Amino acid sequence: MEKKRLRFQKTGNIAFISHLDLMHTFSRAFSRAGLALKYSEGFNPRPVMSSPFPLSVGQESLCEILDITLKNDIPDDEIKEMLSSKLPEGIKITAVYDQTLKSSLVKWIGVQFRLKYKKAPDECENRIRALFDREEIVISKRTKSGALSDTDIKGNALFKSFEISEDSCLLNTYLSASDPTVNPVGVISAFEKYDPELVPEYYTVTRTELYDRDLNIFR
Amino acid sequence: MTDDLRAVLNKVQKPARYVGGEYNQIIKDKKDIDVRVAFCFPDTYEIGMSNLGMSILYKTMNSLPYVWCERVFAPWGDMYREMKERQLPLYGLESGDSLGDFDVIAFSVGYEMAYTTVLDMLDMSGIPYRREERNGLKNLVVAGGTISLNPAPMADFIDVFFVGEGEELDNEFLALYKEAKDNGLGKYEFLKKASQIRGVYVPALYDIEYNEDMTIKRFLPKEGAPFPVRKRVIEDLDSVPFPTDPIVPNTEVIHDRISLELFRGCFRGCRFCQAGFTYRPIRMKDSETLRRQGVEAVNSTGHNEITLLSLSTSDYCELEKLCDGLLKFCEERSVGLSLPSLRVDNFSIDLMEKVQKVRKSGLTFAVEGGSQRLRDAINKNVTEEEVMNSCRIAFEGGWNTIKLYYMLGLPTENDEDIRGIAEMSDKVQYTWRTYTRNRKRGLKITVSTSCFIPKPHTPFQWEKQVGMEEYLRKVNILRDSIKAKSVTYNWHDAETSVVEGILSRGDFRIGNVIESVFKKGGRLEAWFEYFDLNRWLEALDENGLSLDFYLFRDRAYEEVLPWDIIDVGVLKGFLITENKKAHRNELTGDCGERCLGCGAFTLTEGGYCYGKEKAALSKDR
Numbered sequence: 001m002e003k004k005r006l007r008f009q010k011t012g013n014i015a016f017i018s019h020l021d022l023m024h025t026f027s028r029a030f031s032r033a034g035l036a037l038k039y040s041e042g043f044n045p046r047p048v049m050s051s052p053f054p055l056s057v058g059q060e061s062l063c064e065i066l067d068i069t070l071k072n073d074i075p076d077d078e079i080k081e082m083l084s085s086k087l088p089e090g091i092k093i094t095a096v097y098d099q100t101l102k103s104s105l106v107k108w109i110g111v112q113f114r115l116k117y118k119k120a121p122d123e124c125e126n127r128i129r130a131l132f133d134r135e136e137i138v139i140s141k142r143t144k145s146g147a148l149s150d151t152d153i154k155g156n157a158l159f160k161s162f163e164i165s166e167d168s169c170l171l172n173t174y175l176s177a178s179d180p181t182v183n184p185v186g187v188i189s190a191f192e193k194y195d196p197e198l199v200p201e202y203y204t205v206t207r208t209e210l211y212d213r214d215l216n217i218f219r
Numbered sequence: 220m221t222d223d224l225r226a227v228l229n230k231v232q233k234p235a236r237y238v239g240g241e242y243n244q245i246i247k248d249k250k251d252i253d254v255r256v257a258f259c260f261p262d263t264y265e266i267g268m269s270n271l272g273m274s275i276l277y278k279t280m281n282s283l284p285y286v287w288c289e290r291v292f293a294p295w296g297d298m299y300r301e302m303k304e305r306q307l308p309l310y311g312l313e314s315g316d317s318l319g320d321f322d323v324i325a326f327s328v329g330y331e332m333a334y335t336t337v338l339d340m341l342d343m344s345g346i347p348y349r350r351e352e353r354n355g356l357k358n359l360v361v362a363g364g365t366i367s368l369n370p371a372p373m374a375d376f377i378d379v380f381f382v383g384e385g386e387e388l389d390n391e392f393l394a395l396y397k398e399a400k401d402n403g404l405g406k407y408e409f410l411k412k413a414s415q416i417r418g419v420y421v422p423a424l425y426d427i428e429y430n431e432d433m434t435i436k437r438f439l440p441k442e443g444a445p446f447p448v449r450k451r452v453i454e455d456l457d458s459v460p461f462p463t464d465p466i467v468p469n470t471e472v473i474h475d476r477i478s479l480e481l482f483r484g485c486f487r488g489c490r491f492c493q494a495g496f497t498y499r500p501i502r503m504k505d506s507e508t509l510r511r512q513g514v515e516a517v518n519s520t521g522h523n524e525i526t527l528l529s530l531s532t533s534d535y536c537e538l539e540k541l542c543d544g545l546l547k548f549c550e551e552r553s554v555g556l557s558l559p560s561l562r563v564d565n566f567s568i569d570l571m572e573k574v575q576k577v578r579k580s581g582l583t584f585a586v587e588g589g590s591q592r593l594r595d596a597i598n599k600n601v602t603e604e605e606v607m608n609s610c611r612i613a614f615e616g617g618w619n620t621i622k623l624y625y626m627l628g629l630p631t632e633n634d635e636d637i638r639g640i641a642e643m644s645d646k647v648q649y650t651w652r653t654y655t656r657n658r659k660r661g662l663k664i665t666v667s668t669s670c671f672i673p674k675p676h677t678p679f680q681w682e683k684q685v686g687m688e689e690y691l692r693k694v695n696i697l698r699d700s701i702k703a704k705s706v707t708y709n710w711h712d713a714e715t716s717v718v719e720g721i722l723s724r725g726d727f728r729i730g731n732v733i734e735s736v737f738k739k740g741g742r743l744e745a746w747f748e749y750f751d752l753n754r755w756l757e758a759l760d761e762n763g764l765s766l767d768f769y770l771f772r773d774r775a776y777e778e779v780l781p782w783d784i785i786d787v788g789v790l791k792g793f794l795i796t797e798n799k800k801a802h803r804n805e806l807t808g809d810c811g812e813r814c815l816g817c818g819a820f821t822l823t824e825g826g827y828c829y830g831k832e833k834a835a836l837s838k839d840r
């Protein structure tokens with residue numbers, strides 16, 4: 001059994017397919033590529049395959065993980081080659097290697113916001129920095145039961161950089177991947193709560209990199 | 220993709236169906252393209268992407284180097300509202316370009332309830348839906364599928380109807396279109412030429428004279444247009460391209476699987492069945508071709524299920540050979556094989572067991588009529604004994620879920636026939652008790668009824684349809700007479716049947732009704748969420764038309780019917796004979812043993828029909 005880690009990008013229109021659909025898409029792609037996955041035991045066998053940090057529909061990523069177990073021993077670059085031509089537009093394999101580190105070691109996700117304003121607010125960068133520097137950043141989140149509950153994301157959402165490009169502003173952040181998970185939407189909610197002018201007319205979200213506790217790039 | 224569209228996609232349910240980009244989709248470079256085709260399916264992505272015809276013709280049209288054919292589906296209500304609000308036009312999934320940019324807008328329409336959606340899709344794109352309001356060669360609107368069996372109701376909207384199978388016809392048409400575009404031909408000039416292609420019906424080229432009672436007196440073809448327009452069929456199914464690399468949807472659709480079409484046409488001649496008469500002549504595909512295509516398709520898509528399609532699977536000439544060939548492959552690759560529409564009477568236990576190895580599904584029997592007399596009248600060549608026999612085999616084989624389908628409102632039906640349905644269910648239950656190997660698991664019989672709708676080009680095309688009240692009366696009789704505990708009874712409501720009935724046998728005046736309904740908000744009406752009978756009744760009223768004329772009267776054999784303009788190959792005389800026999804409760808049987816002379820074989824150049832051929836062979840022996 002070969003436990004492999006695939007790194008892939010999900011960009012463009014395919015950002016609009018759900019996590020579950022993506023898993024189906026992968027399992028068919030493996031089948032097209034002639035790569036046999038190990039199946040789970042039990043009544044309803046499924047391929048052993050996991051992508052630990054599900055992306056929300058509409059968000060793009062340059063740094064996704066797919067952990068799989070292959071039936072046969074196949075060199076990494078061959079796996080990459082076999083699979084690459086079998087994937088739909090927008091999914092690109094960037095690397096294949098052995099699973100050595102547990103994906104639970106990922107603590108931070110680099111998240112880039114492309115904020116689009118009719119007219120960018122004055123002092124935009126400073127105001128955003130100020131927001132991340134607050135003592136507390138409390139946002140309301142809907143719980144599974146549907147009720148609203150407040151959470152403080154301070155310490156789990158960090159400012160990285162800011163730049164103005166063409167028609168929009170690019171805000172780079174580190175958001176906590178787990179315990180707690182900070183959804184990018186939370187950052188926009190914080191804008192709404194503390195400085196509503198910062199809420200863009202439209203925005204997109206792209207994951208750029210995965211990091212461990214100490215902000216070292218995770219492999 | 221524009222940010223505007225992205226913003227919308229972030230708000231709607233299942234946005235994956237609006238973005239394209241699937242594996243095996245066809246992308247071409249616009250600068251190499253002379254004719255852009257928007258291939259529209261007037262229903263949702265999930266339905267359209269499960270349609271085999273759509274997948275075949277997408278491939279066929281794209282095989283022409285100068286054509287780029289893209290897909291367009293109707294958006295669900297939430298997406299529809301968002302697009303309207305932001306004035307985003309409907310677009311092709313491959314390029315994202317608006318429908319207005321396309322040369323040919325081609326609709327595949329397989330059911331009447333999709334008619335208003337055709338208008339809607341044009342309207343969403345800013346294209347006038349009335350054909351007289353479209354003057355140029357660009358944005359030419361064509362349609363094919365079941366819609367062409369009676370084009371009259373949609374004739375105000377569609378420039379060109381394709382009658383019959385599209386694999387050759389579509390590309391001949393597109394070649395002519397390219398030539399016309401190159402030579403700067405006007406729309407009317409082009410239509411005149413196009414009408415000369417066999418299988419093409421151009422409504423603009425016919426005047427219609429009416430009788431005083433508003434039945435049709437006659438059709439007056441102009442400019443040398445043919446009368447009637449003869450259906451196109453493919454002579455050799457093995458020779459036309461079949462998409463072994465269909466698009467693999469990125470999101471769940473209705474049928475996520477490979478469909479293999481075993482043959483076209485049907486031996487059976489059930490008198491109510493439109494497909495049975497209009498898909499003739501019978502043409503088989505070679506089992507080796509099918510096996511190869513199945514294997515290729517699984518390899519190129521990664522699907523894990525193959526389904527064998529046809530009107531009655533058990534009539535396929537090489538079923539065993541095909542199943543043997545496929546099962547081996549399927550087992551190796553853990554691919555499921557499903558065989559819908561196996562018939563009750565030649566149900567093979569062998570086959571059942573073999574399929575069971577891979578996947579076991581419930582059993583469905585289309586019995587259609589509750590008494591032998593009625594089954595004879597509709598030429599459903601099944602006896603109760605045969606049904607019970609099949610049930611016995613099934614129960615012995617461990618099945619315990621049975622679905623029985625019937626129609627209510629069939630011509631000649633009486634209340635006894637309806638009670639017969641309940642009696643039959645009792646007998647099924649009794650059979651189960653006698654033969655099951657495991658009583659503890661219990662038995663589940665589902666009886667379903669739908670309201671019979673007389674369809675064009677069938678022996679029942681002259682018959683009345685029953686009204687809603689009468690249908691419900693019949694439903695109640697059945698409900699009251701079902702006593703067996705293991706039976707669940709489902710009945711389809713008759714509201715949609717009323718509308719389907721009007722549209723199926725509608726005339727040229729129904730176009731105005733469709734338009735009114737569309738204007739009242741009718742779209743995606745095959746979905747109960749979006750269907751509203753009142754809109755239709757109002758619209759009929761506004762246009763001074765009545766249900767009586769369309770549904771509740773017997774038509775005389777002599778009446779010129781709106782669909783007489785279409786010749787599906789089956790002789791009217793044959794249909795009349797069949798109709799008369801129905802009223803005498805007389806069975807005709809099927810064409811497995813002898814050719815009944817329906818006439819459909821004349822559609823092929825060589826006068827070929829598998830049924831006829833087979834009959835000749837068995838005589839020789």
Ligand code: SF4
Binds near residue numbers: 500815830832
């Ligand atoms: S041509 Fe003869 S054999 Fe063929 S479908 Fe018609 S009746 Fe049957």
